[in-house]
Amino acid sequence: MSTKQHILQYRRKREGKTNYKKRLKLLVGGKHRLVVRRSLHNIYAQIVEFYPKGDKTLIAFDSRHLQKIGWKGGKSNTPTAYLVGLLIGKKAAEKGIKEAILDIGLQKSKKGSKVYAVLKGVVDAGVAVPHSDEMLPGEDRITGAHISKYANTVSKDRETVQFSLYHKEHVDLGAMPQLFSEMKKKIMGA
Numbered sequence: 001m002s003t004k005q006h007i008l009q010y011r012r013k014r015e016g017k018t019n020y021k022k023r024l025k026l027l028v029g030g031k032h033r034l035v036v037r038r039s040l041h042n043i044y045a046q047i048v049e050f051y052p053k054g055d056k057t058l059i060a061f062d063s064r065h066l067q068k069i070g071w072k073g074g075k076s077n078t079p080t081a082y083l084v085g086l087l088i089g090k091k092a093a094e095k096g097i098k099e100a101i102l103d104i105g106l107q108k109s110k111k112g113s114k115v116y117a118v119l120k121g122v123v124d125a126g127v128a129v130p131h132s133d134e135m136l137p138g139e140d141r142i143t144g145a146h147i148s149k150y151a152n153t154v155s156k157d158r159e160t161v162q163f164s165l166y167h168k169e170h171v172d173l174g175a176m177p178q179l180f181s182e183m184k185k186k187i188m189g190a
Contacts, residue, residue, distance in 0.1 A: 019106060026103055032058070034088075034100040034129055036118045038107070043081045045088045045118050047097060059095065061088045071183050072169040078137055079144040079180045081114035085121020086187050092127050099128040112137040125188075144176035 012018035026033055027050050035046040046060040063075040066083055073080055092100070100122070104115050111134065120136045123129055140146050151163060151173035166173055 016106070026101055029101055032092075032097055032100040033103040034119070034122055034127075035103045035105070036085075036107075036115045037105060038076065038081075038114055040076065042075055043084045043114060043118060045084050045122075047088065047092050047100060048103075058097070059088055059091050061091070066183070069183075070186065072166075072171045073144065073176065073179060073183075074165060076114070077144070077147065078114055078117045078141045079147070079176070081117035082121040082137075082142045083180075083183055083187060085118035085123075086125050086184065087121070088118075089122035089125025089127045090187060092122070093125055097127060102129055102131065109135070111135050112141065117142060142180075144180045148174050148176045 010018070010020065013020060030050075033048045033050070035044075035048050037044045042063045044060070044062045047058045048055045049058055050056075061084055063071075063080045063084055065087065066080060067075070071080065071083065102115075102119055107115060109115075116131075116135050117137050119129060119131055120142065123131070140149075154162065163173060171179065
């Protein structure tokens with residue numbers, strides 16, 4: 001009489017938080033990982049180094065850090081994602097980190113997404129990360145021109161609801177590209 005043996009999977013795999021096969025492939029290279037995560041209200045980016053007893057976070061920023069240095073745009077849009085990437089890339093370059101590997105975790109890889117906007121910011125700051133240029137968002141999305149264009153087509157009633165956070169901060173949606181370029185200069189100059 002044979003009995004079946006049940007093998008218990010790791011807790012994080014059971015919870016759907018970690019894909020261990022994908023993680024192992026990233027760790028075999030021995031390079032730093034650019035970990036990008038997003039939520040409904042924030043964009044998170046970290047430079048992480050592997051250690052057998054647990055990963056060590058070397059640098060970490062999220063979109064709330066941008067507000068502290070003067071960004072009045074949203075906290076989870078494409079221009080914000082690019083600026084978070086630019087900020088973390090600049091700090092990584094200052095610390096002597098010259099290359100990294102993108103780790104998007106369980107997120108789906110989607111062309112032009114916020115994850116790739118963060119990647120473009122890191123690459124523009126001088127950190128080498130292997131990628132395909134076709135996956136990066138276009139310049140109009142990175143500068144926020146698409147937000148300005150859309151705001152001009154929306155009716156006033158809908159605009160007050162949809163862009164209420166921008167109005168609360170007294171942000172002119174038509175000047176989004178200018179606000180973006182000022183912030184980019186501030187990050188690169190700081």
